[in-house]
Every structure is written in C-alpha cells, then in structure tokens.
Amino acid sequence: xxxxxxxxxxxxxxxxxxxxxxxxxxxxxxxxxxxxxxxxxxxxxxxxxxxxxxxxxxxxxxxxxxxxxxxxxxxxxxxxxxxxxxxxxxxxxxxxxxxxxxxxxxxxxxxxxxxxxxxxxxxxxxxxxxxxxxxxxxxxxxxxxxxxxxxxxxxxxxxxxxxxxxxxxxxxxxxxxxxxxxxxxxxxxxxxxxxxxxxxxxxxxxxxxxxxxxxxxxxxxxxxxxxxxxxxxxxxxxxxxxxxxxxxxxxxxxxxxxxxxxxxxxxxxxxxxxxxxxxxxxxxxxxxxxxxxxxxxxxxxxxxxxxxxxxxxxxxxxxxxxxxxxxxxxxxxxxx
Amino acid sequence: xxxxxxxxxxxxxxxxxxxxxxxxxxxxxxxxxxxxxxxxxxxxxxxxxxxxxxxxxxxxxxxxxxxxxxxxxxxxxxxxxxxxxxxxxxxxxxxxxxxxxxxxxxxxxxxxxxxxxxxxxxxxxxxxxxxxxxxxxxxxxxxxxxxxxxxxxxxxxxxxxxxxxxxxxxxxxxxxxxxxxxxxxxxxxxxxxxxxxxxxxxxxxxxxxxxxxxxxxxxxxxxxxxxxxxxxxxxxxxxxxxxxxxxxxxxxxxxxxxxxxxxxxxxxxxxxxxxxxxxxxxxxxxxxxxxxxxxxxxxxxxxxxxxxxxxxxxxxxxxxxxxxxxxxxxxxxxxxxxxxxxxxxxxxxxxxxxxxxxxxxxxxxxxxxxxxxxxxxxxxxxxxxxxxxxxxxxxxxxxxxxxxxxxxxxxxxxxxxxxxxxxxxxxxxxxxxxxxxxxxxxxxxxxxxxxxxxxxxxxxxxxxxxxxxxxxxxxxxxxxxxxxxxxxxxxxxxxxxx
Numbered sequence: 160x161x162x163x164x165x166x167x168x169x170x171x172x173x174x175x176x177x178x179x180x181x182x183x184x185x186x187x188x189x190x191x192x193x194x195x196x197x198x199x200x201x202x203x204x205x206x207x208x209x210x211x212x213x214x215x216x217x218x219x220x221x222x223x224x225x226x227x228x229x230x231x232x233x234x235x236x237x238x239x240x241x242x243x244x245x246x247x248x249x250x251x252x253x254x255x256x257x258x259x260x261x262x263x264x265x266x267x268x269x270x271x272x273x274x275x276x277x278x279x280x281x282x283x284x285x286x287x288x289x290x291x292x293x294x295x296x297x298x299x300x301x302x303x304x305x306x307x308x309x310x311x312x313x314x315x316x317x318x319x320x321x322x323x324x325x326x327x328x329x330x331x332x333x334x335x336x337x338x339x340x341x342x343x344x345x346x347x348x349x350x351x352x353x354x355x356x357x358x359x360x361x362x363x364x365x366x367x368x369x370x371x372x373x374x375x376x377x378x379x380x381x382x383x384x385x386x387x388x389x390x391x392x393x394x395x396x397x398x399x400x401x402x403x404x405x406x407x408x409x410x411x412x413x414x415x416x417x418x419x420x421x422x423x424x425x426x427x428x429x430x431x432x433x434x435x436x437x438x439x440x441x442x443x444x445x446x447x448x449x450x451x452x453x454x455x456x457x458x459x460x461x462x463x464x465x466x467x468x469x470x471x472x473x474x475x476x477x478x479x480x481x482x483x484x485x486x487x488x489x490x491x492x493x494x495x
Numbered sequence: 496x497x498x499x500x501x502x503x504x505x506x507x508x509x510x511x512x513x514x515x516x517x518x519x520x521x522x523x524x525x526x527x528x529x530x531x532x533x534x535x536x537x538x539x540x541x542x543x544x545x546x547x548x549x550x551x552x553x554x555x556x557x558x559x560x561x562x563x564x565x566x567x568x569x570x571x572x573x574x575x576x577x578x579x580x581x582x583x584x585x586x587x588x589x590x591x592x593x594x595x596x597x598x599x600x601x602x603x604x605x606x607x608x609x610x611x612x613x614x615x616x617x618x619x620x621x622x623x624x625x626x627x628x629x630x631x632x633x634x635x636x637x638x639x640x641x642x643x644x645x646x647x648x649x650x651x652x653x654x655x656x657x658x659x660x661x662x663x664x665x666x667x668x669x670x671x672x673x674x675x676x677x678x679x680x681x682x683x684x685x686x687x688x689x690x691x692x693x694x695x696x697x698x699x700x701x702x703x704x705x706x707x708x709x710x711x712x713x714x715x716x717x718x719x720x721x722x723x724x725x726x727x728x729x730x731x732x733x734x735x736x737x738x739x740x741x742x743x744x745x746x747x748x749x750x751x752x753x754x755x756x757x758x759x760x761x762x763x764x765x766x767x768x769x770x771x772x773x774x775x776x777x778x779x780x781x782x783x784x785x786x787x788x789x790x791x792x793x794x795x796x797x798x799x800x801x802x803x804x805x806x807x808x809x810x811x812x813x814x815x816x817x818x819x820x821x822x823x824x825x826x827x828x829x830x831x832x833x834x835x836x837x838x839x840x841x842x843x844x845x846x847x848x849x850x851x852x853x854x855x856x857x858x859x860x861x862x863x864x865x866x867x868x869x870x871x872x873x874x875x876x877x878x879x880x881x882x883x884x885x886x887x888x889x890x891x892x893x894x895x896x897x898x899x900x901x902x903x904x905x906x907x908x909x910x911x912x913x914x915x916x917x918x919x920x921x922x923x924x925x926x927x928x929x930x931x932x933x934x935x936x937x938x939x940x941x942x943x944x945x946x947x948x949x950x951x952x953x954x955x956x957x958x959x960x961x962x963x964x965x966x967x968x969x970x971x972x973x974x975x976x977x978x979x980x981x982x983x984x985x986x987x988x989x990x991x992x993x
Contacts, residue, residue, distance in 0.1 A: 210877075212879060216879050216880060217879050219612070223913050225913070227611065262528045329716065333716060337719045343720075345717050346682070439713070441713075442707075443682075444680060457876045
C-alpha cells in the first residue's frame with residue numbers, strides 16, 4: 160500500500176491530480192517548515208537558559224553535595240559554553256537521541272513515546288466531542304439567528320469558554336465518580352489493555368477539554384454560516400426549490416467549512432501540546448504535566464525534547480489542514 | 496428493554512471502577528525522581544523505595560533502630576567496627592542471595608558512584624570486609640553516631656549487584672517484599688508481591704500502585720470514590736471532611752521535619768541588614784510569632800508549634816527550649832533597645848499556597864511590633880538559586896527531618912555545612928555538634944545537643960515555627976495501618992478488613 164493511501168489521503172490525491180501533487184505539497188511544506196524548526200530549537204534552548212535557577216541545584220535541594228553537583232554539571236555539559244551545548248544537543252537530536260531526564264534518568268524519547276498515545280487519545284476524544292457539539296450548535300444558531308436556539312447556543316458557548324477547567328473537572332469527579340460511582344475518578348488505562356475502561360477513564364477529561372474547543376467551533380461555525388447563508392447562490396438554491404436541509408448541509412456548510420477546518424486543526428494541535436490543568440485534575444500522564452514539571456525542575460532535555468516534538472505536531476496539523484482544503488474546496492483541486 | 500440495556504450499561508460502568516481487594520492504590524504528593532536508592536533525592540522517592548528495597552536496618556514507631564536484612568549486629572570496643580550477621584533467607588528480586596559480597600558491593604557503590612547522594616551519610620567508612628557468606632565488618636574512620644540511622648534509609652538499601660548498571664532507569668532490582676513492575680512518569684509506579692521474600696506472609700496485597708497526585712482536593716476525591724486506598728498528606732482543611740466520612744480514617748503523627756525561617760548571617764551583602772546583624776531584633780521577631788495561631792489557622796490543629804530543630808518524636812527534643820509566649824511589648828522594647836522603632840526586611844520563599852499563607856500570617860503578626868516585612872515568593876528553582884547566591888535577608892527554612900538528630904541540626908547550622916545557606920558560624924556550637932557526631936551514648940549526646948541548643952537560642956540564626964505533621968487518610972476497609980514519624984509508609988501487616 161502506498162503511503163498516500165495508508166495515511167487516508169486518497170480523496171485528496173484523487174482530486175489533486177493523483178498522489179504526486181499531494182506528496183509534492185507535503186514535501187514543499189516540510190521543506191518550508193525546516194527553518195522554522197531550526198529557529199524554534201534555538202529559541203527553546205535559549206529561553207530555558209535565560210530562566211534563573213540551576214537544574215542540578217534544584218534537583219539536589221536538601222541533599223546537595225558539592226562533589227555530586229560538579230560531577231552532574233560536567234556529565235550534562237552544563238559547564239560548556241552555550242553554543243557548544245546547543246550544537247551537542249542538536250547533533251544528538253539529529254541522531255534520534257533527545258537525551259535523558261536529569262531528574263529521573265529516563266530517556267526523553269522513551270518518555271515521549273510513553274505519553275504520545277495518551278495525549279493523542281485525550282486530544283482526539285476531546286476533538287470529536289467538540290466537533291459533535293460545536294458544529295451542529297453553530298449551524299443551528301446560524302439557521303435560527305436571533306431565536307431562542309441562537310441565544311441558548313451562545314450562552315452555552317460563553318459558558319464553555321469561561322468555566323474554569325479545574326472547577327468543572329472537580330464537579331464532574333464529585334458527581335460521576337464520588338457520588339454515582341459510574342466513572343473512574345482519575346487515571347489512565349491504555350486502550351490496548353482494556354478498551355472500554357480506557358474510553359471511560361478519558362470521558363470526563365475529554366469532555367472538560369472539549370468545552371472551550373466546542374465553544375470556539377460553535378462561534379466560528381455560526382459566523383461562517385451566517386456569511387454563507389446570505390450569499391446569492393444560497394438564495395438561488397432555495398429559489399430552485401431545494402430542501403432546506405440540502406441547502407444548509409450541501410451548499411452552505413461546505414463553503415463555511417474552510418475557516419472551521421483551519422481553526423479545528425490548530426485547536427487540535429493545541430490539544431496535542433497537552434492540557435496541564437485537566438491532566439492534573441484527572442491524573443492523566445500526558446505532555447502538559449510532563450512539560451510543566453520539567454520547566455519547574457529545569458529539566459532542560461525534557462523541555463527541549465517535548466517542545467520540539469509538539470512543534471513538529473503543530474506543523475503536521477498545518478499540513479493536514481492544507482490537505483483537507485483540497486478535499487473540501489474544489490477550486491483548490493485545479494490551481495492552474 | 497431500554498431499561499434493561501441502561502441497567503446493564505450502568506452495571507458495567509460500576510463494575511469497571513471496583514478495586515480488587517488484592518490491589519493497594521496509594522497516592523503520593525509528587526512524582527519521585529530517579530528510582531535508585533543511591534542516587535535518589537526526593538522524599539516521595541523514599542516512600543516508593545520502602546516496599547521495594549529492604550535496608551540493612553529499619554526503625555520502629557518509637558524511632559528505635561531494629562534489624563531488617565541484618566539478623567544481629569555488634570559494635571567493637573570504641574565503636575569503630577560494626578560487625579553484622581545478615582539474614583540467611585533474604586533474596587534479591589532476581590533470585591540472587593543478599594550476602595556479604597552484595598552488601599560490600601552496595602556500600603562501595605554508594606560511596607564511589609560519582610552520582611551517589613549517599614556519600615556524606617557513609618563518609619565515615621574506612622573499609623568493608625566480608626568475613627563470611629553472611630557476615631560483614633565495617634570499619635569506621637572514627638565513631639559515627641548517625642551511622643546506623645543512615646543504614647535504615649537509602650544508604651542502607653540493597654540493590655542487586657547484577658542490576659547496578661540498569662538501576663534508576665526503571666530496572667530497579669532490590670530485596671524488598673514488592674518488586675518493580677513498571678513506571679509511567681507522572682502516572683504510576685507499579686510493584687507486585689515478591690513471593691520469595693523472607694517476610695512475605697506479612698504482606699497482604701498482590702500488587703501495590705503508587706500514583707503521584709499533587710492536588711490535595713483531587714487526592715481526596717479519588718479516595719472518596721474508592722479509586723485509592725491511602726493518600727498521604729491530605730490538606731489540613733480537609734481533615735473535617737475525612738473525619739466526618741465513615742468510609743475514611745484520618746491518621747496523624749508528629750514528623751521529624753520543621754518549617755521556619757533562617758537568617759542570612761554571612762552570605763554576601765544582604766547579611767548586613769539590621770535583622771541579620773542584631774540578635775535583639777531577631778529575638779523581637781521571635782516574640783511576635785504566635786505558633787499556636789499558626790497551628791490553628793494554617794494547620795487546623797495539625798501543626799505542632801516548634802521552637803527547636805528536634806520534634807517531640809526525637810530523643811534529642813528538650814521541652815526546656817520550648818515556649819515563649821507572644822509578647823509584643825517585650826518585642827517593641829527590644830527593638831527600642833537596638834535603636835529601631837521599625838525594622839524592614841524581606842522574606843524569600845518558594846511560591847506555593849502553604850508558604851504564602853504562612854508568611855502572610857508572619858507578616859501580619861510581626862507588623863504589630865513595627866516590623867515591615869516584604870514578601871518575595873519565588874518559583875522553586877529560582878528560590879534555590881537565590882538562597883545559594885545569598886540574595887536574601889531572611890528565607891524560608893525547612894527540612895524533612897532525619898531519624899538521627901545530627902541530620903536536623905549539624906547540616907543546617909554548623910560552620911560550612913551544606914545546608915547552611917545563611918553562612919551562620921559559631922565555632923563553639925559547631926564543636927559541640929561535631930562531638931555529638933562521634934559519641935554513641937544517647938545521654939551524652941543529648942547533653943551536647945542541649946548545650947548547642949542553648950547557643951542557637953542565643954544567636955538565633957533560625958526560627959522554628961511548626962513541625963511537619965505526617966498525615967494520612969485511608970479507606971476504612973483497611974486494617975493494620977501504622978504511621979511512622981519519618982512519614983514513610985510501611986506495608987507489613989496492612990490488609991483489607993475481614
């Protein structure tokens with residue numbers, strides 16, 4: 160099976176004159192992304208070193224032994240000039256070695272691989288919930304503009320954006336785990352170990368994460384739909400006697416989807432970067448908690464590795480958005 | 496039919512959250528660092544090592560040293576040679592015996608591994624000799640009163656020599672009643688019962704899972720929901736909730752650690768401020784602090800008032816150094832005597848809600864006598880850096896506490912010691928503390944600590960506010976739970992209620 164088929168890009172490839180065009184597009188985007196990654200790696204590296212606090216002293220705290228401190232500084236090359244440290248790190252990254260955590264000694268690559276499925280599952284479930292809530296709510300609000308439905312959808316969206324995740328998380332735990340005991344209060348079960356328990360353990364955190372995303376999606380869907388619904392071709396479609404649902408779904412929504420796809424892919428990238436508070440409340444060992452702990456303990460290798468990895472994730476999401484544009488918008492299929 | 500399906504779904508959901516009686520789920524406040532007793536640094540790390548890594552010695556609830564991997568032991572005349580006979584039935588998790596060679600290899604590793612944090616605890620060792628398969632003699636350079644106490648903790652924990660290279664990154668092979676299964680950082684550390692352990696019958700859970708849950712509300716909610724069986728350090732303001740819940744049990748013992756402030760007596764320019772230069776001002780500040788208010792307001796009665804480095808759990812504690820009622824008038828008189836109507840200084844502390852509340856109260860209490868305190872909450876890594884660099888006038892002062900009194904006193908107030916960030920130095924006090932290090936007789940040591948305390952009470956290089964309570968909440972379905980002053984959970988005898 161070709162890569163373009165395996166990655167589900169078949170529709171895009173068919174429209175965009177076969178797989179070559181899409182692969183070229185992806186390749187072009189990857190090449191453009193390389194300088195971004197190089198600059199980003201310098202920024203991550205530099206910003207961390209600007210923070211006050213020494214990683215070894217922070218780690219040792221009460222047990223501080225000057226001999227051990229000096230040994231560890233040498234071991235992790237912290238006594239080298241910054242450019243040398245940077246080059247050494249980049250050299251190792253290019254060979255696939257992101258280094259090891261100062262604090263736990265666990266290789267960063269292993270940590271990323273351990274947390275990746277967790278973060279992907281949480282982000283995906285949150286995104287699915289957000290799409291299922293946000294887009295239909297946005298459509299309904301636009302179609303029934305200035306009606307009770309519109310006001311209700313707006314009120315819910317506003318709540319979704321403004322309710323603190325921490326509060327919502329605790330309330331959900333109290334209701335579903337402590338009082339009703341129908342969902343686990345916290346923790347993560349690998350999907351390969353117990354599929355249903357894994358889904359159940361992620362329901363509450365995914366819902367908490369999805370509220371704000373759904374709210375953004377609802378607001379954007381509503382405004383995009385309102386703009387499209389007032390277009391001439393929609394009036395024409397209606398005049399031709401097309402069913403209302405057909406006009407909304409097939410004609411209006413399809414055109415309104417472009418900005419929503421952009422937003423959704425960026426929000427998904429955001430979710431993949433981790434969600435500190437939600438992970439903390441539900442004790443989900445994802446990227447968010449990992450990176451925050453690493454920043455606080457000045458665990459340089461972990462911060463650098465995870466940020467670089469999430470940056471690659473964001474770039475991948477952007478490329479995915481470009482491919483989706485081709486699938487959704489016929490005008491992009493034949494750019495000539 | 497719909498009702499039937501709904502009931503089945505609910506039953507399925509509920510069934511999935513039930514906890515097996517053979518599993519024990521324990522919540523920790525933080526995620527431990529490296530899982531290697533010779534390299535580890537954190538308190539929660541000690542919690543996790545507890546069930547996995549038996550040490551040569553252990554403590555009982557009264558802090559007496561009792562044998563663990565050692566069957567019996569004897570000191571030579573002059574207390575410089577410790578001869579230990581090991582248990583003959585102790586095995587590492589890889590099946591190899593805990594013998595004299597393994598003990599020697601472990602102590603040498605703890606002494607020589609460049610990253611070992613146990614060097615200071617074992618620094619008095621001159622040589623280690625294996626006298627027989629299960630007999631080891633350790634010769635010390637000089638008597639070391641804290642030596643046995645150190646062997647009850649990480650310095651005395653035995654790791655299988657075959658796993659020396661892999662210990663730490665997840666391949667920890669020790670000789671405790673539970674063996675390491677897996678670690679997912681920030682999520683769980685799983686261990687399962689080691690059936691060949693010499694005391695296996697006294698351990699009732701097949702699997703033990705330690706889960707780091709930093710937030711106290713979340714920890715408690717998980718305990719209430721039944722997802723956890725034991726949580727450490729519940730928040731003081733949750734105590735009433737726990738005690739009011741018939742499914743839960745609250746337990747507390749006074750710990751060995753303390754919180755207070757220390758003064759910058761000689762570390763850079765900031766040691767020149769009036770509060771650091773004039774002990775009358777420090778005495779005045781001391782008189783403004785009402786420890787009982789700190790206990791009532793912050794600890795809800797769980798923060799025992801502290802006036803000295805040794806808690807009531809330690810044999811070195813001396814009630815004569817306690818007390819001192821709050822006396823604002825006397826504080827004002829001392830300030831006037833020192834030529835100050837008001838004194839300004841800054842307190843540096845790690846930014847967390849507990850320390851913020853503590854120092855806001857201190858600020859308010861001290862202001863009544865004319866102290867104008869500025870609070871400088873600082874992110875932890877920067878706080879450590881600022882303390883080391885001497886960029887503070889007065890700083891948060893805290894220690895998790897050690898079984899031997901030396902670890903609570905010498906380390907923080909002896910001249911040039913590693914934890915003495917304020918560079919306080921009194922030769923007489925240091926000499927007394929050094930003497931107390933090389934005498935094994937408890938009465939003689941206590942007399943030396945009393946003298947040292949007298950000097951510290953006059954110089955006031957630090958003020959102690961409260962002792963760290965060791966608090967626990969656990970399911971009422973458990974029995975045999977015993978809290979220890981060192982805060983480490985011991986699983987022997989702990990079992991589901993019949």
